Amino acid sequence: MIVVAVVSAKGGVGKSTMAANLAVALSRHARAVLAVDLDPQNALHLHFGGQPQDIAGLSRASVGGTAWGEVVTRAASGVRVLPFGQINEVDLPTLERRIADDPHWLSTQLRSLDLPADAVVILDTPPGVSHTLRQALAVADRVISVVLADAASYATLPQIENLIRRHYGAKPGSVESVCIVNQVDATSRLSREALQLIEGVPGMRVLGRVRADRSVSEALAHGQTVVESAQDSVGRQDLLQCAEQVLQLLPAPGQQAPEATADAEAPVETQPEPTVVLGDEDRRPQGQAAPKSRKAGVYRLMAALLCAALVLLIVLWIRTR
Structure with missing residues (x-):
C-alpha cells in the first residue's frame, strides 16, 4: 500500500478536486x-457520482464499530471511494477524541x-492543523500540497511546510x-x-x-472528474500531467513502498527557518529573516492589489457623481 496525502493550509484551494482527479488519472495506469x-466537509465522493444526501462513510463506521x-x-x-460521510454533532466530538487519543488510529x-x-x-x-492531518502525514509515503496562484496561498506556504517537516513519517533521508499550483490565470498579472x-x-x-x-467545476456538477469528461479541456491536460509527475514519485508496481519511521510522531529535525506560528503545539523559534528578494516580491504583489483597489474606488466614485 502506497499512501499519498493531499494537503492544504486553508480551504477553498481545490484540494478535493485535485485528490479526485489524481485518483482517476492514476487508476488509468493499471494501479x-x-x-x-478524511475531511468532514465530505466533498470527495461528489466527484465520483455520490449524492449530497448519502450518509454512509468512515465517520459513522468508526463511531459505530x-x-x-x-x-x-x-x-x-474504477476508483474505490471511502467517503467521510455525514455524522451528527453528538458523534463528531466522539470521533475527534478517538483520533486524538489513538495516534495510530488511521494506520x-x-x-x-x-x-x-x-x-x-x-x-x-x-485543511489546516488537526490530529487527523498529523496522522495522515505520519503514514504518508508522499505528501502533495495544493495552493492557489495568489498572495494568500504564498503566505501560508511556511505553515504547511513546517507541519510537513514536523510530522511527515516516510523514509528515506531528506523530505522534499x-x-x-491550482487555478493559474495566465491573463492575470x-x-x-504569485x-x-x-x-x-x-x-x-x-x-x-x-x-x-x-x-473542472462543470464536471463536478455531473458527478465526474474532468479527467473523465472534458477531453479537450486545458484543466484535464494539466491534471494528467500532474498525475504523470506523481506517478514518478511512487514505487513501480512490485517494488516495496518506503517504510514509516519507527517513531512516526517524533518531529523531524530541520534547520531553523522563517515560519508562521501555528499554535502552541507547533510553535518553534523563528530563524533569520526571509531573503530580501522574497520580501520585495510580496511587497510588489501587495502594491499591485492596493493599486487595483484604488482604481476601482475611483471608477465607482466617478460613476456615482
Whole structure:
C-alpha cells in the first residue's frame, strides 16, 4: 500500500478536486486506487457520482464499530471511494477524541482494508492543523500540497511546510516538499507574480500547474472528474500531467513502498527557518529573516492589489457623481 496525502493550509484551494482527479488519472495506469476522504466537509465522493444526501462513510463506521471495508464504494472510473460521510454533532466530538487519543488510529484502519502492496491510497485531508492531518502525514509515503496562484496561498506556504517537516513519517533521508499550483490565470498579472513567488520558495518543488478552467467545476456538477469528461479541456491536460509527475514519485508496481519511521510522531529535525506560528503545539523559534528578494516580491504583489483597489474606488466614485 502506497499512501499519498493531499494537503492544504486553508480551504477553498481545490484540494478535493485535485485528490479526485489524481485518483482517476492514476487508476488509468493499471494501479488499484482507493480515495479516502478524511475531511468532514465530505466533498470527495461528489466527484465520483455520490449524492449530497448519502450518509454512509468512515465517520459513522468508526463511531459505530463498523469495518471501513463495508462502506467502500466503487466509482464508474474504477476508483474505490471511502467517503467521510455525514455524522451528527453528538458523534463528531466522539470521533475527534478517538483520533486524538489513538495516534495510530488511521494506520490501523488502513491496514484493516488489506489492500494490495502496490495499491495507491489517496488521502483527502482536512485543511489546516488537526490530529487527523498529523496522522495522515505520519503514514504518508508522499505528501502533495495544493495552493492557489495568489498572495494568500504564498503566505501560508511556511505553515504547511513546517507541519510537513514536523510530522511527515516516510523514509528515506531528506523530505522534499512538493506542491501543485491550482487555478493559474495566465491573463492575470497578480496570478503570474504569485506563481513566480511560489516557484522561488527554497526547498519547494512545484510538481505541476493547473490552469483555471470552468470545465473542472462543470464536471463536478455531473458527478465526474474532468479527467473523465472534458477531453479537450486545458484543466484535464494539466491534471494528467500532474498525475504523470506523481506517478514518478511512487514505487513501480512490485517494488516495496518506503517504510514509516519507527517513531512516526517524533518531529523531524530541520534547520531553523522563517515560519508562521501555528499554535502552541507547533510553535518553534523563528530563524533569520526571509531573503530580501522574497520580501520585495510580496511587497510588489501587495502594491499591485492596493493599486487595483484604488482604481476601482475611483471608477465607482466617478460613476456615482
